[in-house]
Amino acid sequence: MTAHARSTDNSDPTRPLAGVRIVEISSFVAVPLAGMTLGQLGAEVVRVDPIGGAADYRRWPVTDDQTSIYWAGLNKGKRSVAADYRSPEAQDLVQRLIADSGVLITNVVGREWHSYESLARLRPDLIHVTVSGRADGGTGVDYTVNAGLGFPMVTGPAELVTPVNHVLPAWDVACGVYTALAVVTALRHRDATGQGQRINIPLENVALATAGNLSFLTEVMVNGTGRERIGNSIYGQYGQEFASSDGVSFMIVALTGRHFRDLCELTGTTKAVAALAKTLGADFTDEGERYQHRDALTGLFSDWFCTRTATEITAALSATSVLWERYRTFAEVVDEQRVTDNPLFSALDQPRIGEYLAPGLPMSINGDYPRAVAAPALGDDTAAVLAEWLGLSGTEIDQLAESRTVATGSDAAPR
């Protein structure tokens, strides 16, 4: 391990991880998101890639000239080093970067040269976090994990019998944030004890734990019944989609008694709902009963929605406690104030792509949101990181680049 003076100035509360260095060997969503999140909290994150890029470097969506908007989105604020992974000399350099930083996050498992065992010899207090597919060592990606779990069979219109995939890779996202959590927890533990940690987060386990925590699995084990497909209703409470007279869809949620009373009042159904309760012998102060009788209730509420325009509905709902939202497309969202006038977003000038509003970390710290920082291009920081972290001279770096052990700048790009 090479020891260097490094900034430990963490007095900026919006950069609490300042002074922490992290090496990331990754592709796709979970680990890149983890590295980006740690960077947004102030860590110096170096993503190391093979020369030519990992499997995600050209992932869609892309610009007209094939620059990946996807890659730029998940690697904001990182530094990029490119090296020839097949070269023992390059492997040695990357090992030294990991030993210097003391933290590796990776979803590239099964490579002896950056296994915990190999690296802990160089850095005994290493924090080594791997994201894998399944707990048993099997492979898996978000869309296969999700297929095997149960959610697609209960998503979509009630009359469907075929599965409906999610579009959001929700397991990747959750797994990425768990990975960031694992790193910071291990850093704090190392600060206190001097001990490193070897952590593994199987993507499927994130999904299984979530399905268990949220009772989707437990209700089968306890009650012997699994969730049914209920369209856009929310299970266990009153939540429903309604369409306006001009064909706009709204999501309406009455989570509490007050919400429900307001919804009845708004739609002029207070008496009708009371009569329905009497007829059914139901108690609509109980959210479970509101759920059980949701179709009858929806029948009563629908008239109000389908005889009003979206504008009228919006104005009326805004004056109540009811939880609601107008369904929007992504194209509509980008013009909304929630994006254009939200401190989460800042204008980012992303080289090779252009200027747009990019999100930073979705939390404010002491009132401030850490701003988005542009993503590097592959190999942008190879020379600088080798010099700063490992103390290599310009001549040494030139030789490494000449032998294609590493690549800098445009020499690192796919050919």
Next chain:
Amino acid sequence: MTAHARSTDNSDPTRPLAGVRIVEISSFVAVPLAGMTLGQLGAEVVRVDPIGGAADYRRWPVTDDQTSIYWAGLNKGKRSVAADYRSPEAQDLVQRLIADSGVLITNVVGREWHSYESLARLRPDLIHVTVSGRADGGTGVDYTVNAGLGFPMVTGPAELVTPVNHVLPAWDVACGVYTALAVVTALRHRDATGQGQRINIPLENVALATAGNLSFLTEVMVNGTGRERIGNSIYGQYGQEFASSDGVSFMIVALTGRHFRDLCELTGTTKAVAALAKTLGADFTDEGERYQHRDALTGLFSDWFCTRTATEITAALSATSVLWERYRTFAEVVDEQRVTDNPLFSALDQPRIGEYLAPGLPMSINGDYPRAVAAPALGDDTAAVLAEWLGLSGTEIDQLAESRTVATGSDAAPR
């Protein structure tokens, strides 16, 4: 603030947060999940609820005798204190618990008595993390946030024109893990600097940041085009659902060139795919082109799937590199080895519900998974926490219980 000797023994690597105390004032998913996660990492988490329970104490699914499986799932391993929030004396007690612990996580915003300003007077280095609906102060829950974001308009069969909600409250889950991350990062920052933090995580910002990070918003801003509804296909690569001759659905993903070549070989379409490439002038070594021509490719592959049984398909796929999964229901999942023989799950004897397999934290630390611990019943720990944390005597606690300022055990339950 009352200072107490407390365990700071964090030498157990699977309990790195041992010695940390956290107060949670919460309901629903995000903050309860955050508190549970922090507890699974070793923190002592006290969930404080109003006498009779918060809005989620009876949430479905429930057992035959109306015990909430949902609540038990999201509050595993916590301690429970019940107090009458309307009583100034109870507010004072809860404030003292928060001041003692130095960490509050809550989604109950707008209450002066547990605002940052009120509490920081008692504990200047407080870590105060709030989860709110929207950045502008507006309300929002997972299903309204999701409706307003764009995902429901691109989920489900391509021919649909109406929105499809997700069943997994993905934003709540991500927000909960971000909340845990915020707490641990702030703890480490406080350890180093002595400074507390005031953090706010709007649920909608978690969703907006994710949609931005994953390019759903950015591609509109850069390319002027929004994502389309593509059924169960995966955007930007080859991923597709297929049905077997006996009607079982499979999700097939060819992420890399090797996966794709294996899929062609398996289905006996190598030559046909090459001919298709020639006809179309397409380069199927490029994942973007595999995506663009997915329907033609699916047409070629389908024959193989629809003429084989699920058992035959499973056996054949298992011998390849192709990423795949058989769609399963939740009821099927619970009997799979991935649950029954996975160290993530352990047999949990949950009072009032029974014994079942419950997930712990979805990560192994030095090879071990922290085990699941049962959830309390409301008020189970009121007396113990007031004694241990605040040093109250038995007589004082009895008086508080008698005046219903606090409630213990079954006295805390809903009436």
